[in-house]
Amino acid sequence: MNTERGLTRWLQTPHIKITILLFLAVLVINIVAVWGIISAHRSARALALHDMELEAAATARSLEATLASRRGDGLFLAQSHPFSTAPALFSNHDPLARRWGRIDLEASLLLFMSAHPEIERIVIRDRDRRTFLVGGRRQQVPVLLPAQSVESAPEDRTVMGSFPLGTAGKQEGTLEILLSIPRLLAVAAPRMRSSFSIQESPSDQPSSFSSGDAMVVSAPVRDSSWNPPVQWTLVGRESESRLLQSLSVLAGRYRTTVILNVVVITLALLVGIVAFREVRNRAALEAQRLHQAEVSRLEHQLMHSERLASVGRMAAGIAHEINNPLEGMINYLSLLDDDLLAGHTSDALEISRRIREGLDRAAGIIRQVLAFSGPGSLSSAPVDLNEVLRETVQFVRSHPSFRNVEVKLETPANELWLAGNRIMLGQLFLNLILNACEAQPSGGKVEIRMSRDTEAARVVVADEGPGIPDAVLNRIFEPFYSGKDSTGLGLFVCHGIVAQHGGQIRANNRPGGGAAFEVELPELFAEQGAPLFEHRAAG
Numbered sequence: 001m002n003t004e005r006g007l008t009r010w011l012q013t014p015h016i017k018i019t020i021l022l023f024l025a026v027l028v029i030n031i032v033a034v035w036g037i038i039s040a041h042r043s044a045r046a047l048a049l050h051d052m053e054l055e056a057a058a059t060a061r062s063l064e065a066t067l068a069s070r071r072g073d074g075l076f077l078a079q080s081h082p083f084s085t086a087p088a089l090f091s092n093h094d095p096l097a098r099r100w101g102r103i104d105l106e107a108s109l110l111l112f113m114s115a116h117p118e119i120e121r122i123v124i125r126d127r128d129r130r131t132f133l134v135g136g137r138r139q140q141v142p143v144l145l146p147a148q149s150v151e152s153a154p155e156d157r158t159v160m161g162s163f164p165l166g167t168a169g170k171q172e173g174t175l176e177i178l179l180s181i182p183r184l185l186a187v188a189a190p191r192m193r194s195s196f197s198i199q200e201s202p203s204d205q206p207s208s209f210s211s212g213d214a215m216v217v218s219a220p221v222r223d224s225s226w227n228p229p230v231q232w233t234l235v236g237r238e239s240e241s242r243l244l245q246s247l248s249v250l251a252g253r254y255r256t257t258v259i260l261n262v263v264v265i266t267l268a269l270l271v272g273i274v275a276f277r278e279v280r281n282r283a284a285l286e287a288q289r290l291h292q293a294e295v296s297r298l299e300h301q302l303m304h305s306e307r308l309a310s311v312g313r314m315a316a317g318i319a320h321e322i323n324n325p326l327e328g329m330i331n332y333l334s335l336l337d338d339d340l341l342a343g344h345t346s347d348a349l350e351i352s353r354r355i356r357e358g359l360d361r362a363a364g365i366i367r368q369v370l371a372f373s374g375p376g377s378l379s380s381a382p383v384d385l386n387e388v389l390r391e392t393v394q395f396v397r398s399h400p401s402f403r404n405v406e407v408k409l410e411t412p413a414n415e416l417w418l419a420g421n422r423i424m425l426g427q428l429f430l431n432l433i434l435n436a437c438e439a440q441p442s443g444g445k446v447e448i449r450m451s452r453d454t455e456a457a458r459v460v461v462a463d464e465g466p467g468i469p470d471a472v473l474n475r476i477f478e479p480f481y482s483g484k485d486s487t488g489l490g491l492f493v494c495h496g497i498v499a500q501h502g503g504q505i506r507a508n509n510r511p512g513g514g515a516a517f518e519v520e521l522p523e524l525f526a527e528q529g530a531p532l533f534e535h536r537a538a539g
Helices: 002-011 014-079 086-090 095-115 147-151 181-188 245-263 265-342 345-373 385-397 422-438 490-500
Strands: 119-126 131-138 141-145 158-165 173-180 196-199 207-211 214-223 230-239 381-384 405-410 417-420 444-452 456-463 504-509 515-522 524-527
Touching: 014 158, 014 173, 014 181, 014 196, 014 214, 014 230, 014 265, 086 095, 086 119, 086 131, 095 119, 095 131, 095 141, 119 158, 131 147, 141 147, 158 181, 173 181, 181 196, 265 345, 265 422, 265 490, 345 385, 345 422, 381 385, 381 422, 385 405, 385 422, 385 444, 385 456, 405 422, 417 422, 417 515, 422 444, 422 456, 422 490, 422 515, 490 504
Parallel strands: 405 444
Antiparallel strands: 119 131, 119 173, 131 141, 158 173, 196 230, 207 214, 214 230, 381 417, 417 524, 444 456, 456 515, 504 515
């Protein structure tokens, strides 16, 4: 009984009460610190898992963009002249023509494979599935392989795309492109973590989870245009201990602080609070800095994916531009068949000349694309602008889709010569006139008026369509921007052609309705080869 009373009095002494209170305070602070360690560990793990999810999604989209780009590259390659005419080349009975054509075809194939390291093999077959030409790799170097090598399986996992070969819309063969999945992943995401890999089993939804010390994320990759259809799952695995190593170091410091707080109660009460706040703030700032750096890296990767997608859209736009002269040549070929059957030799020769002009126009488009990719000097010669406009108008009038559109041409009586590229000028006015016709699908009138002054020629292409919306008018010559369902490259190409000729192009709405495009081209000639005025020296 006396012992209990003595213990009670001892506990009620002021210094014991203060000591107990201090001990309880330090204990509570240490408990809060331990809880903060656990909470920070959970938050850091969730943040690391979220960052891996973002990286997996960005890499998956980059893979899809790269697959779409390679699909466009394959379609463009199959429609190029050496490959589209390959079936006819191998059946040619002229050995000299067959030899030189094969050399051109082999050089184009090896050059294409050199520019695309992810391509494992290219095979050209005829309509009977016989193999004519095989391109492959030996020690990552593009080489020509024997036709029997297509029977052997590639070393890497591959996915195949098939593209038709032939001319005038007739399939006469097949171009097969095999992509190496590991090298495709390296090209699509060169800075991707080594812990990411491709599984060819489908997974429609992204997922993430942690199991033990491993953190796993996945994202679907889809593209049905390949064989077999791309139904991959991008899987990333990372060690949680490695990702949270810095946090583990901080946790060790916290444990040391807790032990010191237990040994030195009063000092730990004061210093522990300050140290806890300081370290917590430092850890938060460090985690925020790392997070911002990771977000910035992922943003750069997404921008790279957008650029790859833009390349795919550019390929589609080039195919659209080449399709215009191809459609005209198909119409002329139909007329040529009729004239040949009827024995109209003179008319057949005229149509044959028109077909050559269409081929020259398509070749000019290719040269123009090369000029945009690597600008050089413009191939310039005296050109009669009247003749260019007359040939372009006649070309459009022969198009069956625009028979209900009246195309009216007004030009000066005399020839009008200027220094320029005939093919590129023809493409310029063909694009403008086709746009004017397409603005009036139910019928209407397109007026082309040309005038001149002492230093320039002006050509106005006007239609009676709905006009150009104000939101589109200010951006109408920007690439990939369109007010209709198109690639947005036609007027951008026109602007580039005019700029290369030192001229200007403007778009306006007509007061009575419709749109008008005005093209101003300098450097007039009084007659072929004779300058109308002297050029002033620059500067």
